[in-house]
Amino acid sequence: MKIRQINAMSIDVEDYFQVSAFEPYITKNQWDNLPHRVENNTHKILDILEDRQIKATFFTLGWVAERYPSIVKRIVADGHELACHGYEHIRVTEQTPDQFRSDVYKAKNILEQQSGKEIKGYRAASYSIGASNLWALNVLQEMGFKYSSSIYPVKHDLYGMPEAPRFMFEPLQNLDFKEIPITTVRMGTKNWPCGGGGFFRFYPYALSKWALNRVNQQEQKPAIFYFHPWEIDPNQPRQNGLSLKTKTRHYLNLHKMEARLNQLLTDFKWDTMENVFHINQGQNHD
Numbered sequence: 001m002k003i004r005q006i007n008a009m010s011i012d013v014e015d016y017f018q019v020s021a022f023e024p025y026i027t028k029n030q031w032d033n034l035p036h037r038v039e040n041n042t043h044k045i046l047d048i049l050e051d052r053q054i055k056a057t058f059f060t061l062g063w064v065a066e067r068y069p070s071i072v073k074r075i076v077a078d079g080h081e082l083a084c085h086g087y088e089h090i091r092v093t094e095q096t097p098d099q100f101r102s103d104v105y106k107a108k109n110i111l112e113q114q115s116g117k118e119i120k121g122y123r124a125a126s127y128s129i130g131a132s133n134l135w136a137l138n139v140l141q142e143m144g145f146k147y148s149s150s151i152y153p154v155k156h157d158l159y160g161m162p163e164a165p166r167f168m169f170e171p172l173q174n175l176d177f178k179e180i181p182i183t184t185v186r187m188g189t190k191n192w193p194c195g196g197g198g199f200f201r202f203y204p205y206a207l208s209k210w211a212l213n214r215v216n217q218q219e220q221k222p223a224i225f226y227f228h229p230w231e232i233d234p235n236q237p238r239q240n241g242l243s244l245k246t247k248t249r250h251y252l253n254l255h256k257m258e259a260r261l262n263q264l265l266t267d268f269k270w271d272t273m274e275n276v277f278h279i280n281q282g283q284n285h286d
Contacts, residue, residue, distance in 0.1 A: 004216070004268070004269045005216035005217075005221070005222055005268075005269070006222060006269045006270065006271050006275075007216070007222050007223040007224065007225060007268050007269060007270055008180075008222060008225070008270070008271065008272065008273045008276040009049075009054065009055075009056035009057070009225055009265075009271070009272075010057045010058075010059060010083075010149065010224060010225065010226045011042075011045060011056055011057070011059070011229065012059045012123065012227070012228050013038065013042055013059065013060040013061060013064055013085065013228075013229060014061050014064060014089055014228060014229070014230075015031075015036055015064065015230060016037060016038075016230035016233070016236045016237070016250075017030075017031060017034050017239075018031070018061065018063075018088075018089045019089075019230075019250065020089070020091060020125060020126040021246045021249055021250060022242075022246070022250075025241060025242060026239070028088060031063070034237070035237055036067070036068075037230065037233055037237075038064050038071070038229050038230070039068045039070065039071060041229035041230060041232060042071050042229045043070075043074065045229060046074055046078055046080075048261070048262070048265070049078070049080070049265075050078060052265055054265060054270045054271075055078075055079055055080050055270070055271050055272050055275070056081070056270065056271075056272060057080065057081040057082075057083050057272045057273040057274065058071075058075045058080055058081065059083045059084065059085040059121065059122075059123040059149070059226075060075070060083065060084065060085055060111060061085045061086065061087065061088065061089055061107065062085075062086065062088070062107030062108075062109075062110045062111065063087055063088045065107075065110050065111055066110055069114050072111065072114040072115050073114070073115075075115075076115045076116075076117060081121065081272035081273060081274045081275075082111055082115050082117055082119060083119060083120065083121035083123065084107050084108050084111055084121065084123075084145075085107070085122075085123050085125065086103050086104055086107050086122075086125055087103045087106045087107040087110075088103070090125060091124070091125050091128035092124045092125070092133050092136050092150070093128045093130075093132065093133060094128075097135055097136075101143070104139070104140070105143065108145075118144075120145060120147060120274060120279050121145065121147050121148070121149065121273055122140050122147075122149075122150065123148070123149045123150055123226075124136070124148070124150035127150055127151065127160070128150070129148065129150040129151055129161075130151060130161035130164075131161050131163070134171065136148075136150070137150075137172060137177065138172060140177070141172055141175055141177040145177070146176070146177065146178065146279045146280060147177065147178040147179070147273070147277065147279055148177075148178075148179050148180070149179070149180045149181070149182065149224065149273065150179070151164045151179055151181050152181060152182045152184075152193070153166050153181050153182075153191050154184055154191050154192070154193050155190070162190075162191055164179075164181060165181065166181060166183075166184050166186065166191060167181070167219075167221050168180045168181075168277055176280070178277065178279070180224060180273065180277055181224075182195040182196070182224050182226060183212070183223040183224050183225070185215060192211070194207075194208055194211035194212060194215070195223060195224050195225050195226060196225045196227050197226060198249055198252075200225075200257075200260065200264075201252055201253040201254070201256065201257055201260075202252060202253065205260050205263060205264075208260075208264070209264075209267055212268060216268075222276050222277070223268075224273070225270075227257070227261065231254060232254075232258045232261065233254070234254040234255040236254075238251070
């Protein structure tokens with residue numbers, strides 16, 4: 001019998017109002033005054049994973065961890081990998097190197113203080129590391145991160161570096177640091193997204209299943225899947241005045257997401273980024 005490939009399951013822990021597409025509509029100084037749903041939604045995801053004995057990687061915003069330390073404590077207590085999603089969901093394309101370093105340092109410090117664990121992984125807001133700002137990977141390596149999952153090798157209006165390698169690579173010469181791109185499937189001359197997000201909600205589940213199977217079986221590579229806590233929450237507060245594109249992107253098929261996710265967890269084998277990609281073992285902090 002063929003051994004099934006183990007894939008990496010990842011969750012970007014942020015609330016519905018923090019997504020990049022809402023930036024023109026919701027300012028950061030409004031965040032604390034909006035209804036927060038990230039705590040309950042993340043605990044619901046942790047319940048789903050616990051029922052199935054699946055471990056995942058939680059790329060967590062420092063802003064969220066600061067307000068809801070119970071999330072961090074449970075992620076760690078349940079044996080998942082805690083990783084960093086920056087402090088307040090600023091795209092790296094909007095930051096200078098000093099601003100980037102400051103944001104990431106603040107988030108990493110909060111997560112390590114709360115968890116007592118070394119934080120090895122980082123994912124940029126909206127996959128905003130690409131050809132124009134690869135300096136960010138050097139900053140991450142200098143700060144002690146072992147890997148990033150911040151480059152998406154697709155063409156997209158908000159992000160993407162289609163010329164990047166599709167599978168894990170070492171972007172920094174002579175340094176032990178890995179970039180682990182979100183999974184794509186190659187068709188014709190283009191990479192097509194198949195690692196979660198809007199793609200997973202927009203298109204029939206069968207298409208995602210086919211694409212991930214193709215990566216696992218034909219290319220014999222592990223896939224990386226990602227989603228957000230707000231995606232399993234169809235009853236989240238609706239925002240007014242959104243463009244049609246933003247409204248469609250954010251809200252389409254939210255009511256189908258949880259059932260699809262459960263199917264995905266059944267159809268494939270899953271573990272943390274750290275385990276799937278053999279990120280070297282570090283020491284816990286005192």
